[in-house]
Amino acid sequence: MSDYRTLTLAEVSVGDKLEPVDIDVTTGLVVCGALATRDFEPVHHDKSAALATGLPDVFMNILTSQGLMTRYATDWSGPEAVVRSIDLKLGAPNVPGMVMTMSGEVSAVDSDSGVVDINVLGENNIWGMHMQGTVQLALPREG
Amino acid sequence: MNEAEQQAFEQEIYAFVGEVVYPVTPAPDDVNESMIRHWCEVLGETNPAYLDQDWAADSARGHIIAPPAMMYVWGQEGFQVTTGRAANAQSNLVETFNRHGFTGVLGTNVKQEYFREVGVGDNIAVQMVIDNISERKMTSRGPGYFFETLATFTNRDGETVGTQRFKVLKFIPQEQPAAAASDDGKLETPTRIASVRGHDNGWWWDAVDAGKVLIQRCTSCQTLRHPPRPMCHECQSMEWDSIESTLDGEVLSFTCVRHPQVPGYPKDPICAVIRLAEGTNLVSNVVGCEFEDMAIGMKVKGVVEQVDEKTALPQFYPA
Numbered sequence: 001m002s003d004y005r006t007l008t009l010a011e012v013s014v015g016d017k018l019e020p021v022d023i024d025v026t027t028g029l030v031v032c033g034a035l036a037t038r039d040f041e042p043v044h045h046d047k048s049a050a051l052a053t054g055l056p057d058v059f060m061n062i063l064t065s066q067g068l069m070t071r072y073a074t075d076w077s078g079p080e081a082v083v084r085s086i087d088l089k090l091g092a093p094n095v096p097g098m099v100m101t102m103s104g105e106v107s108a109v110d111s112d113s114g115v116v117d118i119n120v121l122g123e124n125n126i127w128g129m130h131m132q133g134t135v136q137l138a139l140p141r142e143g
Numbered sequence: 144m145n146e147a148e149q150q151a152f153e154q155e156i157y158a159f160v161g162e163v164v165y166p167v168t169p170a171p172d173d174v175n176e177s178m179i180r181h182w183c184e185v186l187g188e189t190n191p192a193y194l195d196q197d198w199a200a201d202s203a204r205g206h207i208i209a210p211p212a213m214m215y216v217w218g219q220e221g222f223q224v225t226t227g228r229a230a231n232a233q234s235n236l237v238e239t240f241n242r243h244g245f246t247g248v249l250g251t252n253v254k255q256e257y258f259r260e261v262g263v264g265d266n267i268a269v270q271m272v273i274d275n276i277s278e279r280k281m282t283s284r285g286p287g288y289f290f291e292t293l294a295t296f297t298n299r300d301g302e303t304v305g306t307q308r309f310k311v312l313k314f315i316p317q318e319q320p321a322a323a324a325s326d327d328g329k330l331e332t333p334t335r336i337a338s339v340r341g342h343d344n345g346w347w348w349d350a351v352d353a354g355k356v357l358i359q360r361c362t363s364c365q366t367l368r369h370p371p372r373p374m375c376h377e378c379q380s381m382e383w384d385s386i387e388s389t390l391d392g393e394v395l396s397f398t399c400v401r402h403p404q405v406p407g408y409p410k411d412p413i414c415a416v417i418r419l420a421e422g423t424n425l426v427s428n429v430v431g432c433e434f435e436d437m438a439i440g441m442k443v444k445g446v447v448e449q450v451d452e453k454t455a456l457p458q459f460y461p462a
Contacts, residue, residue: 004191004198029185036185038219062253067186067212079192080203083211087254126332128406140203 006078018104033064088133162232170217287314333407390445
């Protein structure tokens with residue numbers, strides 16, 4: 001059908017690891033991520049507003065973090081996977097200049113429902129855990 | 144806040160449970176390709192299910208869909224929030240917390256569930272209620288309460304496409320260490336925890352800074368000792384000098400510190416007790432070697448290295 005392949009349920013096992021990905025947290029990503037998610041809260045685009053909350057610079061909004069986490073999961077699975085849920089715990093802010101490394105591992109495979117759970121950790125190199133949680137994907141049974 | 148005041152306060156906040164933050168509100172924009180494409184561009188998203196009409200037409204879905212993580216995006220209020228938001232049940236609840244000293248705010252968890260994929264041309268309406276408020280908790284940030292909003296998203300046919308639970312901690316702020324930013328506003332990279340240098344051991348660390356590992360020697364009986372201390376354990380003499388170690392050594396015992404990961408330290412550092420050729424033991428790191436290749440008795444050779452901007456430490460390599 002295309003160059004894009006989607007993993008089938010049979011190809012996935014608990015313990016499978018996703019290749020880590022580094023995200024450069026730039027002012028561009030923070031500000032443009034906020035605008036692309038229509039989040040106009042000043043702390044995400046106005047440094048003086050962020051400074052007033054005690055942080056050194058503008059910081060990534062949650063909707064961008066959610067977008068990066070689901071992207072990470074579906075980049076691994078392929079495009080026919082259906083995202084069922086994303087459940088994340090929020091940690092330290094992502095501030096420009098940091099590098100966030102996303103890593104992941106399959107933690108459950110339900111052969112009845114076809115749903116796999118992927119534990120994802122997004123850790124920045126300065127303050128540690130930015131987000132940690134689970135993305136659930138429904139995978140096709142046959143390619 | 145005494146017990147009666149706390150009871151009155153809790154009565155006031157728990158009255159918000161079930162209150163509507165937003166009634167069912169259609170999104171200002173229908174789901175559309177332009178906003179999807181802008182979102183994908185910034186997020187680095189290349190999934191053809193969101194972006195490629197031709198691919199999607201041949202796919203199991205038959206058409207492109209909106210990225211699920213955009214579910215909340217469609218109903219966002221927009222630029223007007225830069226000048227403040229209109230009062231609603233959530234802002235009134237927050238205001239009630241603030242009035243009683245719970246001024247700190249921290250989003251702690253967000254969970255989105257997706258029941259149906261959404262195609263171009265649909266319109267996503269959102270409704271939000273205050274779903275629950277916890278009992279008073281002692282958290283690392285200070286005493287506080289968690290409140291959770293529940294947003295429900297429906298399509299044009301009134302079908303539920305997904306839900307979002309967002310948990311927020313409102314707390315009485317305690318003294319927190321200031322955010323790490325140096326004078327020029329640059330982020331400060333964390334370093335190793337600084338060694339504590341006192342009267343009896345400062346000289347040893349000063350020597351490390353100068354690139355040397357010294358071993359204390361009793362000048363009365365010549366016994367070597369480490370870590371540094373004022374009195375010889377053999378003869379109780381308090382007279383001492385020191386010799387420089389060649390840093391030839393052997394691993395007596397070792398471990399790998401996998402959890403927790405400490406900012407400023409490498410991931411999974413190998414820590415070892417090393418018997419130096421001179422006879423004293425030193426706790427240090429073994430580097431340049433995988434944990435799996437470590438063994439008790441292996442020969443190592445140390446060198447003093449600058450491990451970060453502020454810290455010099457002896458580091459040992461397989462000999």
